[in-house]
């Protein structure tokens with residue numbers, strides 16, 4: 001697709017404070033690479049583009065510099081930075097052995113908390129570095145006693161509380177592979193993920209808070225345990241204070257309190273640079289969610305760069321970014337520890353009815369320096385007239401934002417309600433690289449509705465249909481050179497077919513991410529939304545397959561199609577189309593049953609905005625639902641630009657979706 005993109009805005013909306021820019025870590029890094037690597041132009045922090053150009057032209061020089069600048073502490077050194085410079089198949093830092101957990105814990109200081117645990121009631125407690133280290137050591141010893149070793153899987157069914165970070169660091173310290181899923185996921189949805197991993201230990205919470213309700217998840221945790229036959233043990237976490245029932249557990253059970261209170265020394269096991277650290281899941285349109293595996297070294301370097309240089313985090317900083325444990329932002333939030341910053345966990349709704357501004361209140365009281373959220377949250381605050389400036393937000397220097405495209409209207413709102421000097425730092429990236437492709441830095445200007453620039457080390461381009469780079473026109477987001485945090489592989493994909501198909505099918509040797517972007521003539525990046533059919537609800541990517549699966553189990557429904565459509569005003573519309581069984585009518589009671597099935601079979605986040613009956617769902621001739629074409633029709637694209645009708649099983653069905661798209665456009669435009 002190469003539709004004309006919006007005209008770039010010439011004047012920045014926000015410019016860096018010269019003093020803050022000069023003293024930022026990225027400016028220091030630029031001076032360092034000029035001094036130590038002789039890189040011309042990098043010392044001038046007002047010329048971010050020069051630093052970026054070098055970082056992608058000389059990948060070995062750049063990532064070697066990140067390693068040295070952040071003083072990575074390897075047990076054995078690397079032989080070369082990038083031994084194989086190819087996608088897929090890049091090989092980074094062969095010979096190096098190290099451990100992520102060692103790096104997460106080595107900067108803990110006595111003068112500051114390591115984690116601040118917060119929740120929607122406004123409560124919070126601080127966990128010191130010593131306490132965190134002791135608890136990680138204790139849980140690691142417990143896991144080791146349960147037989148967990150390098151490569152074994154430890155999984156968490158947990159809300160966003162310190163337990164998840166502690167369990168993750170403990171597992172990683174042993175070289176075990178971590179995966180976590182929030183408790184708003186139904187046990188079956190969690191089992192679809194964890195079952196693939198054949199885990200040894202499950203760490204499960206008793207429940208979580210959301211919008212004034214304590215959700216009891218003890219039965220769900222036990223259901224999950226029953227569906228994971230490889231478990232040797234389950235560690236039961238008492239978070240919301242519900243007593244765990246005695247008795248009939250299929251695997252050995254331990255109380256978190258016992259796992260966490262042993263007196264042990266932590267010994268992190270050095271593992272190869274590309275040893276698996278975690279599996280994060282991303283749902284596609286068919287089949288089980290895909291398990292994306294990232295490595296210790298790749299995540300360490302990528303997160304040091306993103307959090308240390310782009311987000312300017314270090315000792316003394318405090319990060320509060322609203323996330324759930326199954327979104328990749330949780331992984332970034334945990335990684336703030338790598339920089340020596342304090343990280344915050346938060347259990348609850350981002351804007352509970354009783355205290356919709358609770359996150360701002362907590363940010364003020366705990367002197368947060370980087371506040372992170374999603375576009376939907378900022379737009380919701382604006383829409384409902386919630387004014388964060390009622391709180392003392394003077395500690396906040398940046399508001400991070402990710403999850404979907406951030407409309408221009410959010411920029412003046414943040415300036416007026418959070419602070420004039422506050423940088424609105426929108427980033428785009430994804431689970432797949434567990435980081436950002438583009439965003440900002442303390443040295444980059446910001447244009448409303450645009451991301452300031454591609455991140456360092458990311459060879460970002462927008463490609464047209466022919467695979468040629470375009471500027472100031474909409475194209476596919478591609479990355480033309482390897483990044484160390486690209487997946488090592490997909491779980492249960494022994495010959496790499498699914499992995500190659502996911503990213504390298506469109507342009508051989510080039511990573512295609514599945515987003516539409518415009519790279520502007522002034523160096524910024526505009527994100528237009530997904531070019532594939534992944535759903536993206538309030539920043540959390542959901543697989544349409546999860547919804548289709550539960551809805552299609554209902555006897556009244558023969559087929560279903562859910563679509564997530566980004567709308568020009570920054571809104572997101574997620575309708576569900578259903579084909580009804582003979583003689584069935586779509587009335588309120590059936591709508592309720594569908595919503596209930598989705599809520600309990602997948603999660604409350606998966607519940608669609610609207611349910612509409614259709615006479616049929618269009619497919620490709622090989623039987624795949626036409627998700628992307630239908631999405632584009634709903635967004636108002638003309639049918640002849642969207643799909644070749646000869647490739648569709650029932651092309652006459654497309655007219656309905658095109659008509660609906662036109663109706664919505666007219667309603668919006670008032671024509």
Ligand SMILES: CC(=O)CC(=O)O
Nearest residue numbers: 402403428429430435
């Ligand atoms: C950094 C991101 O890109 C987060 C997301 O949208 O999943």
